[in-house]
Every structure is written in structure tokens, then in C-alpha cells.
Amino acid sequence: MFTGLIRHLGTLESRSSRPSGARLRIAAPGDLLARAESGASIAVNGACLTSVAVDGRSWEADLSEETLEKTTLGRLPLGSTLHLEPALRVGDPLDGHLVSGHVDGIGQLLSRPQGRGGVDEGIWRFSMPAALAPMMAPKGSVAVDGISLTVVDCGSDWFTVALISETVTRTALNGLRPSDSVNLEADPIGRFVARALALRGSDEKLARFAQGGWQG
Numbered sequence: 069m070f071t072g073l074i075r076h077l078g079t080l081e082s083r084s085s086r087p088s089g090a091r092l093r094i095a096a097p098g099d100l101l102a103r104a105e106s107g108a109s110i111a112v113n114g115a116c117l118t119s120v121a122v123d124g125r126s127w128e129a130d131l132s133e134e135t136l137e138k139t140t141l142g143r144l145p146l147g148s149t150l151h152l153e154p155a156l157r158v159g160d161p162l163d164g165h166l167v168s169g170h171v172d173g174i175g176q177l178l179s180r181p182q183g184r185g186g187v188d189e190g191i192w193r194f195s196m197p198a199a200l201a202p203m204m205a206p207k208g209s210v211a212v213d214g215i216s217l218t219v220v221d222c223g224s225d226w227f228t229v230a231l232i233s234e235t236v237t238r239t240a241l242n243g244l245r246p247s248d249s250v251n252l253e254a255d256p257i258g259r260f261v262a263r264a265l266a267l268r269g270s271d272e273k274l275a276r277f278a279q280g281g282w283q284g
Contacts, residue, residue, distance in 0.1 A: 072216025116169025
């Protein structure tokens with residue numbers, strides 16, 4: 069499990085093909101590398117990966133074909149800045165929200181405000197796969213490239229979040245441009261609520277949930 073609070077940034081150094089996927093090599097700061105021992109779980113732009121090798125400046129992780137298909141990690145250009153978060157330990161503070169590291173879908177940045185001084189704080193709008201709509205609600209949580217954010221508003225295939233300058237400047241979001249792709253993970257609670265209602269055949273309730281949360 070993770071919290072969605074990004075304290076470490078890395079750089080995608082290489083991506084090599086393997087018979088069943090690919091291997092990434094990621095340069096990272098020393099305090100992150102200290103947590104990247106072989107077998108450790110590290111979230112990379114919101115996707116939980118397992119460290120298979122580490123040295124004094126980089127660590128490596130293998131990606132399955134499923135991960136390549138369901139996330140952006142197989143298409144990011146070399147040199148991209150990556151959000152890194154080691155797995156939550158017992159006793160660690162939970163300052164964000166519970167994030168599993170299982171990407172639910174890929175969205176795109178639709179728009180961002182025009183800020184001052186090169187920092188665009190305010191309302192950012194993203195697209196999302198329609199299948200995620202039942203798991204989104206205003207004031208609910210969402211992870212965008214692994215960053216824990218709060219949904220401001222949402223529709224059947226879009227949602228908005230309010231970003232402060234601290235979040236924009238301390239992550240790779242400031243380099244994001246409209247049409248750029250991001251990994252999305254819905255709030256785990258929303259996922260299980262949507263699943264339970266779907267199994268009960270509560271289509272009307274799911275429709276209300278998708279349009280903006282429970283309204284009674």
C-alpha cells in the first residue's frame with residue numbers, strides 16, 4: 069500500500085525489451101534507493117513495481133505485458149521525470165489516502181489554468197475511461213500518476229481537481245501539457261462500493277453515483 073504523497077522524483081534512464089514485457093532502469097535519490105532493495109515494492113507514477121536490482125544511483129524493475137498495456141510506463145520517453153513512492157510501513161503516517169498501486173485506467177490532461185510565474189495552480193481537468201465513473205465522486209480521492217488528489221467535480225468521462233503550487237512544483241505535473249496521458253487509480257472504497265452495487269443490479273444507483281455522488 070501507498071499514500072499518494074510524492075517525496076521522491078526519479079528519471080527514466082532506459083527501457084529494454086524482455087520476452088514477457090520490459091525492464092526499466094530508474095535513476096533515483098539515495099534515500100529512495102535505500103528502500104529499493106531487491107523485492108521491495110515501489111510505486112512508479114502510481115504503478116506498483118518490484119525492485120529486481122539496485123546500485124548506488126539507479127534501480128531496476130520488470131514490467132509485464134499487462135502493465136505495459138494498462139499504464140503509461142511503456143510509452144514515456146527516456147529522460148522523463150517519474151513520481152516514486154516506497155511502500156507504506158507499519159507506523160508510517162498516512163497523510164494522503166490509501167493507494168494500492170493498481171492502475172485502473174489511463175486518462176489525459178484536458179486543461180490547466182494559466183498561472184503566474186510558470187506555476188498553474190487552480191482547477192485542472194482530466195479525462196477518464198467511462199468505466200471509472202462509478203468510482204468517482206466529488207470530495208472523493210483519486211491518484212493521478214500516483215499523486216493523492218481530491219475530486220472537485222466529475223462527469224461520465226472527466227473529473228477535475230484543485231492543485232496548489234506546492235503540489236505542482238514538487239511533482240512532474242508542471243511539465244504536463246493538454247493531451248498528455250496519466251495513470252489513474254480510483255479510491256479503493258469507491259471501487260468496492262461500485263462492485264457491490266453492480267452485483268446487486270443497482271443500475272439506477274450506479275447512474276446517480278456516476279453523475280456526482282449520492283444525492284439521497
